[in-house]
Amino acid sequence: MSINLAEAVKLKSVITKKIQERTFAVNQLTHVIIEKGEQPKRPDYTLEMLEAELKQLRYDSRKLDSLIYRANIDNLIVFKDEEMPIVEAIELASQLRAEAALCKSLGSEEKEAFYHNSGEAILYRVALYDPMTYRNRANELEKEAHRLSNLINAKNYQVEIEFDDSNYF
Numbered sequence: 001m002s003i004n005l006a007e008a009v010k011l012k013s014v015i016t017k018k019i020q021e022r023t024f025a026v027n028q029l030t031h032v033i034i035e036k037g038e039q040p041k042r043p044d045y046t047l048e049m050l051e052a053e054l055k056q057l058r059y060d061s062r063k064l065d066s067l068i069y070r071a072n073i074d075n076l077i078v079f080k081d082e083e084m085p086i087v088e089a090i091e092l093a094s095q096l097r098a099e100a101a102l103c104k105s106l107g108s109e110e111k112e113a114f115y116h117n118s119g120e121a122i123l124y125r126v127a128l129y130d131p132m133t134y135r136n137r138a139n140e141l142e143k144e145a146h147r148l149s150n151l152i153n154a155k156n157y158q159v160e161i162e163f164d165d166s167n168y169f
Helices: 005-029 047-074 086-107 131-158
Strands: 002-004 076-079 082-085 112-118 121-126 160-162
Touching: 002 005, 002 131, 005 047, 005 131, 005 160, 047 082, 047 086, 047 160, 076 086, 076 131, 082 086, 086 131
Parallel strands: none
Antiparallel strands: 002 160, 076 082, 112 121
């Protein structure tokens, strides 16, 4: 059975959440509070059952990770006339967003602003760059990051990997 890469990424999140839930359930299942002399009631769902579930979930998580990583390396995206693996495109999108955030911060500054009054001298803080240029650059970088993210998302729906998700959906 095959699923697309976008479904695989979502499934990985589902499996991770199930692992956390089952781990919490183990902690809940391992102890009970009783009065002295009473016998604890054994739950229908045993610790061994939970451990077996966790073992399968962890295996599926590892297998899915491996398939996602391989697909992200083997499949390419073309962005600004450059061909790159999905994994590189994901990193580039993160870098574009980080650069946009820096430019946005620089762009939010004033060219010249009152800084401090020290008796006789009035000090100003003066930017050694044009904040408007950085505001515009931040907008362009955000647009590029969005375009690249859209390409990644589209590719994620095209790429198929072999994984049986019937235990989860």
